Amino acid sequence: MPTNAPSPFVRPYRPADRDAVADVCVRTAHNGGDSRAIHPDPRLMPTIFAEPYCHFDPDLAFVLDDGAGRAVGYVVGTADTERFVKDCRQVWIPLVAERYPAPVAPPRTPSEEMIGLLHHPERMLLPELVAYPAHLHIDLLPPWQRRGHGRRLMGALLDALHRQGVPAVHLGMVTANTAARAFYDRLGFHVIPVRNPGPLTYLGRATADG
Numbered sequence: 675m676p677t678n679a680p681s682p683f684v685r686p687y688r689p690a691d692r693d694a695v696a697d698v699c700v701r702t703a704h705n706g707g708d709s710r711a712i713h714p715d716p717r718l719m720p721t722i723f724a725e726p727y728c729h730f731d732p733d734l735a736f737v738l739d740d741g742a743g744r745a746v747g748y749v750v751g752t753a754d755t756e757r758f759v760k761d762c763r764q765v766w767i768p769l770v771a772e773r774y775p776a777p778v779a780p781p782r783t784p785s786e787e788m789i790g791l792l793h794h795p796e797r798m799l800l801p802e803l804v805a806y807p808a809h810l811h812i813d814l815l816p817p818w819q820r821r822g823h824g825r826r827l828m829g830a831l832l833d834a835l836h837r838q839g840v841p842a843v844h845l846g847m848v849t850a851n852t853a854a855r856a857f858y859d860r861l862g863f864h865v866i867p868v869r870n871p872g873p874l875t876y877l878g879r880a881t882a883d884g
Contacts, residue, residue: 750811755807774793833881846874855875861879863877
């Protein structure tokens with residue numbers, strides 16, 4: 675990058691970031707890569723994995739600003755997964771169900787499978803995760819990866835959770851995404867054994883360092 679280019683920085687999410695955050699989500703939703711060929715509807719993946727967090731927990735949403743006002747990465751989360759699931763069931767699903775109706779048959783496409791996940795937020799409530807009440811999602815556009823920005827985003831969220839008195843946080847990552855696993859390992863996350871985890875690996879750590 676040119677030496678006079680604006681410097682990227684982490685800042686709180688703003689409602690004006692919605693479209694940029696959605697774009698980041700879409701371009702990283704397939705094992706860390708672009709999901710548009712698999713999920714043609716550009717609102718689907720953000721509706722599940724980004725927008726409800728910004729809606730219910732905006733104080734736990736942070737973006738990487740490219741220095742010119744555009745979000746090129748984000749971290750979102752919730753301090754209380756049980757409460758988040760209730761909010762999704764009672765508020766979020768009714769807001770989006772007209773666009774994404776509840777499935778009435780087994781899924782035939784990857785997008786139909788994702789819509790099934792949208793309508794089953796209770797999937798997030800696993801007994802093995804009770805000691806890790808918060809959970810998160812983090813994504814960066816490829817040009818901004820491996821430059822320390824992910825660590826800074828994660829630090830912003832962990833600090834915010836710690837200030838709220840939340841002891842620990844978890845995430846579920848697609849096991850095949852080995853690059854993401856290496857990133858989480860460097861940040862001190864450890865495997866949480868979960869019975870029948872499917873394609874996911876669950877990781878957790880304390881919100882405080884040390």
